[in-house]
Amino acid sequence: xxxxxxxxxxxxxxxxxxxxxxxxxxxxxxxxxxxxxxxxxxxxxxxxxxxxxxxxxxxxxxxxxxxxxxxxxxxxxxxxxxxxxxxxxxxxxxxxxxxxxxxxxxxxxxxxxxxxxxxxxxxxxxxxxxxxxxxxxxxxxxxxxxxxxxxxxxxxxxxxxxxxxxxxxxxxxxxxxxxxxxxxxxxxxxxxxxxxxxxxxxxxxxxxxxxxxxxxxxxxxxxxxxxxxxxxxxxxxxxxxxxxxxxxxxxxxxxxxxxxxxxxxxxxxxxxxxxxxxxxxxxxxxxxxxxxxxxxxxxxxxxxxxxxxxxxxxxxxxxxxxxxxxxxxxxxxxxxxxxxxxxxxxxxxxxxxxxxxxxxxxxxxxxxxxxxxxxxxxxx
Amino acid sequence: xxxxxxxxxxxxxxxxxxxxxxxxxxxxxxxxxxxxxxxxxxxxxxxxxxxxxxxxxxxxxxxxxxxxxxxxxxxxxxxxxxxxxxxxxxxxxxxxxxxxxxxxxxxxxxxxxxxxxxxxxxxxxxxxxxxxxxxxxxxxxxxxxxxxxxxxxxxxxxxxxxxxxxxxxxxxxxxxxxxxxxxxxxxxxxxxxxxxxxxxxxxxxxxxxxxxxxxxxxxxxxxxxxxxxxxxxxxxxxxxxxxxxxxxxxxxxxxxxxxxxxxxxxxxxxxxxxxxxxxxxxxxxxxxxxxxxxxxxxxxxxxxxxxxxxxxxxxxxxxxxxxxxxxxxxxxxxxxxxxxxxxxxxxxxxxxxxxxxxxxxxxxxxxxxxxxxxxxxxxx
Numbered sequence: 001x002x003x004x005x006x007x008x009x010x011x012x013x014x015x016x017x018x019x020x021x022x023x024x025x026x027x028x029x030x031x032x033x034x035x036x037x038x039x040x041x042x043x044x045x046x047x048x049x050x051x052x053x054x055x056x057x058x059x060x061x062x063x064x065x066x067x068x069x070x071x072x073x074x075x076x077x078x079x080x081x082x083x084x085x086x087x088x089x090x091x092x093x094x095x096x097x098x099x100x101x102x103x104x105x106x107x108x109x110x111x112x113x114x115x116x117x118x119x120x121x122x123x124x125x126x127x128x129x130x131x132x133x134x135x136x137x138x139x140x141x142x143x144x145x146x147x148x149x150x151x152x153x154x155x156x157x158x159x160x161x162x163x164x165x166x167x168x169x170x171x172x173x174x175x176x177x178x179x180x181x182x183x184x185x186x187x188x189x190x191x192x193x194x195x196x197x198x199x200x201x202x203x204x205x206x207x208x209x210x211x212x213x214x215x216x217x218x219x220x221x222x223x224x225x226x227x228x229x230x231x232x233x234x235x236x237x238x239x240x241x242x243x244x245x246x247x248x249x250x251x252x253x254x255x256x257x258x259x260x261x262x263x264x265x266x267x268x269x270x271x272x273x274x275x276x277x278x279x280x281x282x283x284x285x286x287x288x289x290x291x292x293x294x295x296x297x298x299x300x301x302x303x304x305x306x307x308x309x310x311x312x313x314x315x316x317x318x319x320x321x322x323x324x325x326x327x328x329x330x331x332x333x334x335x336x337x338x339x340x341x342x343x344x345x346x347x348x349x350x351x352x353x354x355x356x357x358x359x360x361x362x363x364x365x366x367x368x369x370x371x372x373x374x375x376x377x378x379x380x
Numbered sequence: 381x382x383x384x385x386x387x388x389x390x391x392x393x394x395x396x397x398x399x400x401x402x403x404x405x406x407x408x409x410x411x412x413x414x415x416x417x418x419x420x421x422x423x424x425x426x427x428x429x430x431x432x433x434x435x436x437x438x439x440x441x442x443x444x445x446x447x448x449x450x451x452x453x454x455x456x457x458x459x460x461x462x463x464x465x466x467x468x469x470x471x472x473x474x475x476x477x478x479x480x481x482x483x484x485x486x487x488x489x490x491x492x493x494x495x496x497x498x499x500x501x502x503x504x505x506x507x508x509x510x511x512x513x514x515x516x517x518x519x520x521x522x523x524x525x526x527x528x529x530x531x532x533x534x535x536x537x538x539x540x541x542x543x544x545x546x547x548x549x550x551x552x553x554x555x556x557x558x559x560x561x562x563x564x565x566x567x568x569x570x571x572x573x574x575x576x577x578x579x580x581x582x583x584x585x586x587x588x589x590x591x592x593x594x595x596x597x598x599x600x601x602x603x604x605x606x607x608x609x610x611x612x613x614x615x616x617x618x619x620x621x622x623x624x625x626x627x628x629x630x631x632x633x634x635x636x637x638x639x640x641x642x643x644x645x646x647x648x649x650x651x652x653x654x655x656x657x658x659x660x661x662x663x664x665x666x667x668x669x670x671x672x673x674x675x676x677x678x679x680x681x682x683x684x685x686x687x688x689x690x691x692x693x694x695x696x697x698x699x700x701x702x703x704x705x706x707x708x709x710x711x712x713x714x715x716x717x718x719x720x721x722x723x724x725x726x727x728x729x730x731x732x733x734x735x736x737x738x739x740x741x742x743x744x745x746x747x748x749x750x751x752x753x754x755x756x757x758x759x760x
Contacts, residue, residue, distance in 0.1 A: 039704075040701070040704065041705060041710050041712045043710065043712070044712065044715075045712070046716075068704065068707060069679065073680060073700070076680065077698060077700050078682070083698070084701065085696045085697055085701075299453070300457070302458070312426070316465045317465055318457060318463070320449070320453070320457050320463070321420070321463055321465075324449040324463075325421060327448060327449075328421075330421050330423065331660075331714060331715070332423070332424065332425070332426065335424075335426065335711070335715070336426075
């Protein structure tokens with residue numbers, strides 16, 4: 001395998017761009033959506049079926065994997081790719097976001113975070129250095145710098161202090177990653193822009209990260225309750241400060257219309273639990289918006305969920321069958337609906353890439369919103 | 381589709397036989413194992429993956445399907461095959477066994493059974509006529525006569541009365557099935573031999589069923605706590621009374637060694653929830669016996685569950701990964717382990733068929749028991 005990591009932007013439309021992110025483990029078509037494989041599995045999906053939806057890369061969670069099965073164990077077993085039978089690229093987060101979410105169970109200081117496991121209460125420490133070590137043990141292709149996800153809302157002073165801590169951690173992450181041989185192994189390290197909703201802090205953060213130098217740049221601290229309008233404003237302020245020749249990743253986003261708006265603003269990569277979590281909770285994403293299979297109106301509906309969808313569920317089963325599986329609590333319901341939702345997300349990304357490549361992004365976005373506004377097909 | 385139903389016995393070895401059961405929806409290689417698809421799904425499996433394990437036919441449960449989603453609804457939606465995307469043969473039970481299991485919730489009289497749904501407490505009636513109607517509405521390829529599964533233990537007098545009730549119900553089932561056009565539709569009706577552990581009652585029951593005339597004959601009322609030795613004794617007494625030219629189905633059996641012993645005694649068809657239920661409960665069936673993935677000894681084991689198994693789990697994942705999925709409560713664990721268990725069962729049936737066809741059943745059975753006696757491979 002060639003140990004190269006590079007973004008080739010092949011077309012632009014407005015601020016949006018499309019291209020290919022080349023990694024030693026395979027190419028990632030951008031804009032890309034990364035299904036979340038928290039605990040070394042994209043829930044309710046076989047990896048070959050994840051690939052068949054169109055995914056070029058998946059995401060793993062450092063926090064969950066360090067606790068169970070443990071990073072050293074995964075390394076002994078040949079790394080995360082082999083462990084979970086996924087040979088293409090994997091991005092791992094730094095663990096920071098999940099640790100911050102533990103609220104009562106963690107303390108933060110300059111060194112890093114101390115926390116207790118949500119599984120068994122055992123004490124753990126996560127620092128920039130340990131996060132890099134874990135992600136290297138897992139064999140991650142794209143490693144995320146360890147940061148503090150600033151809560152929302154946060155006063156300017158609080159957001160500034162939090163962002164500057166993250167920037168010091170970013171420098172330590174860069175050093176630790178390089179010392180561990182991450183570059184030589186063909187792995188990439190991404191920095192994470194913080195700064196809350198404040199344009200001056202976002203600019204300061206982006207500049208600090210560029211000074212350190214990363215293979216890619218993420219926008220963190222969004223989709224935490226600020227709402228889509230404010231999220232888009234932050235992107236409008238932040239993306240122009242990021243290098244043109246490096247991938248840009250909006251972390252933890254999002255709903256389909258969040259993704260569309262962020263692609264218009266120059267974002268290349270996304271991850272979100274929504275398609276998988278919703279797939280286990282009876283909710284489908286479609287071109288016409290969301291459909292909830294707990295609703296009794298589907299019980300006698302012989303039609304497919306979406307007649308234009310290529311997925312297994314839409315090709316082979318009725319809405320009535322899915323509604324039955326949901327009511328009966330059958331695992332197959334989660335399997336088929338997750339597969340559908342991931343297919344929908346991947347097809348949305350493919351549509352965005354094609355629209356950008358052909359210079360028709362505005363038309364694509366207008367059609368995207370128009371079809372959603374129509375709503376679901378009426379009952380038969 | 382040709383509306384024929386016929387068993388072609390192609391080879392015999394002792395009392396065992398192998399062949400092909402021809403049905404309008406496809407051939408069933410015998411001896412056959414039927415995965416159980418209780419609620420219109422073989423739990424945690426896509427139907428195409430059920431087929432890939434080697435299953436020629438699956439079983440559906442009348443009791444569950446009549447309550448949810450309802451037989452009339454399934455019929456409106458095009459029948460059970462279309463509903464659950466399985467185009468090959470389906471055998472449905474009569475609902476009798478599940479209704480009898482309701483204990484406090486049901487009453488039996490000459491007409492049939494009155495019971496309350498375990499889901500919502502609603503009142504229902506199941507008679508031979510209604511059971512036939514439901515199974516025809518579902519579009520079943522092999523319909524089972526409505527019977528009372530005699531509890532174990534039962535005194536001779538009790539077993540006799542219960543069996544004779546089942547024989548009167550068998551005659552009513554035959555008439556109702558024929559009146560509903562089951563024969564013309566290419567569907568088959570199987571009678572069920574009852575009589576507890578009493579050879580005279582089993583003989584009387586078999587004779588009564590032969591007088592009525594069925595397309596196949598099941599042995600019911602076994603695997604209800606009597607133990608393997610007694611079950612085999614009952615088969616030794618019962619199978620000789622069944623017609624040579626019709627398929628013989630041992631209902632609800634069983635563990636791998638139960639199946640092997642029953643095949644040696646001339647049984648052609650089996651069903652059991654064990655491979656699927658165990659697959660959701662961390663237990664694997666292998667050539668070396670059962671393996672429990674809740675056991676911590678697998679957590680660092682890089683080896684496959686069974687290196688000789690062709691299934692997805694054994695080809696692509698370690699024992700350590702499966703143990704992780706089980707501990708994390710991941711759906712993929714149930715998916716992969718169910719697929720393994722069904723593959724094991726189907727490969728066992730294929731081995732039995734091949735052994736009978738080549739006149740080497742005794743050797744096959746000896747090797748089967750010897751390998752199980754070795755036990756699981758020791759930890760690395």
